Amino acid sequence: MKKSIGADTLAYPTPVWCVGSYDAEGRPNVMTIAWGGICCSKPPAVTVSLRKATYTYGCIMACKAYTISVPSTKYIAEADYFGMVSGKTTNKFEDTGLTAVPSDKVDAPYVGEFPLVLECKVIHTHEIGLHTQFVGQIVDIKADEEILNEKGLPVMERGAPFVFAPGIREYRALGEVVGRAFDIGKKFNRPS
Amino acid sequence: MKKSIGADTLAYPTPVWCVGSYDAEGRPNVMTIAWGGICCSKPPAVTVSLRKATYTYGCIMACKAYTISVPSTKYIAEADYFGMVSGKTTNKFEDTGLTAVPSDKVDAPYVGEFPLVLECKVIHTHEIGLHTQFVGQIVDIKADEEILNEKGLPVMERGAPFVFAPGIREYRALGEVVGRAFDIGKKFNRPS
Numbered sequence: 322m323k324k325s326i327g328a329d330t331l332a333y334p335t336p337v338w339c340v341g342s343y344d345a346e347g348r349p350n351v352m353t354i355a356w357g358g359i360c361c362s363k364p365p366a367v368t369v370s371l372r373k374a375t376y377t378y379g380c381i382m383a384c385k386a387y388t389i390s391v392p393s394t395k396y397i398a399e400a401d402y403f404g405m406v407s408g409k410t411t412n413k414f415e416d417t418g419l420t421a422v423p424s425d426k427v428d429a430p431y432v433g434e435f436p437l438v439l440e441c442k443v444i445h446t447h448e449i450g451l452h453t454q455f456v457g458q459i460v461d462i463k464a465d466e467e468i469l470n471e472k473g474l475p476v477m478e479r480g481a482p483f484v485f486a487p488g489i490r491e492y493r494a495l496g497e498v499v500g501r502a503f504d505i506g507k508k509f510n511r512p513s
Numbered sequence: 514m515k516k517s518i519g520a521d522t523l524a525y526p527t528p529v530w531c532v533g534s535y536d537a538e539g540r541p542n543v544m545t546i547a548w549g550g551i552c553c554s555k556p557p558a559v560t561v562s563l564r565k566a567t568y569t570y571g572c573i574m575a576c577k578a579y580t581i582s583v584p585s586t587k588y589i590a591e592a593d594y595f596g597m598v599s600g601k602t603t604n605k606f607e608d609t610g611l612t613a614v615p616s617d618k619v620d621a622p623y624v625g626e627f628p629l630v631l632e633c634k635v636i637h638t639h640e641i642g643l644h645t646q647f648v649g650q651i652v653d654i655k656a657d658e659e660i661l662n663e664k665g666l667p668v669m670e671r672g673a674p675f676v677f678a679p680g681i682r683e684y685r686a687l688g689e690v691v692g693r694a695f696d697i698g699k700k701f702n703r704p705s
Contacts, residue, residue, distance in 0.1 A: 323655040330557045331654055332631055333669045358550025360562045361641035365522045370552045394691050401698030416701050449553035462523055463515040477525045477678035483691050486669035496688035499586050499675050506593030509608050
């Protein structure tokens, strides 16, 4: 029996992505978001949504670029911290001891210790409501060699990402492989 | 050492969401997507990105509404199938035996067997490139009572969702709780 629980942002799972940017003075900043996702294959693009009140909002408006550093569970406390305090009042890289690495492709820094990094230039800015959505074209991806397979593709488990559940505010690691995409569903294919 | 792996949609983890819609003749359709996410808190809104070639694209353009049904691992084969074949040529509800339940809030059906459902009306349509992004305002959420906690919030593990890794095309279940959001990062708070 389904119960109506009203209009809210209770979808799951959502990603935990750390958005790197420079402010107008070139100081590196990083902020954790869960309101985002891939939005296009050609050009490859992602979205991140931010409130205007955030420091990162002004940074991205100034530089028209950002990075997404995907944290591993090893750095879960750092990633959580990046979403708790504002770059207006503190330098979150200094606070945590993590490294702001300048992207060689876009005008934004990334978190050197995180295994997967997307470097993005802003191609669209959409006003949705409380949040502004920044569509970023993925210009390059940088990955720790240890997480790549023999084909050069990132292996998700090696990057040890985690997800966020809105509402209950819980982070969960990933578990076992439950299927191959575009494969496990073949059993429903009817003979033609 | 980080390696450049080029511009591609290799971010992870991405959600596995089944988008329900009606075609112009009122036939129910459902399609699995991973290019999406929450995009705004007020109004609560999500995005799903679709290629114009998909049957669901025409359905959403016709009805200006869709649902997102979040599958549990029990239905992983069905969810995978929903992303493998087109509603142009087959009725995916009939093929899998799952139930198209008419939303009482928007002009779209949802998957009755899946534990969490978002009912959305389209408030923006953004052309990004190969994919069109449909921003849907969440009008209501329906959840199986079994996945709700005492506060009426969905407990992610009870819904048993899974995530998709682009590139390696792998589905993974969720694992253990690794932290409380807005809490585990407090250790970096400096005394003020």
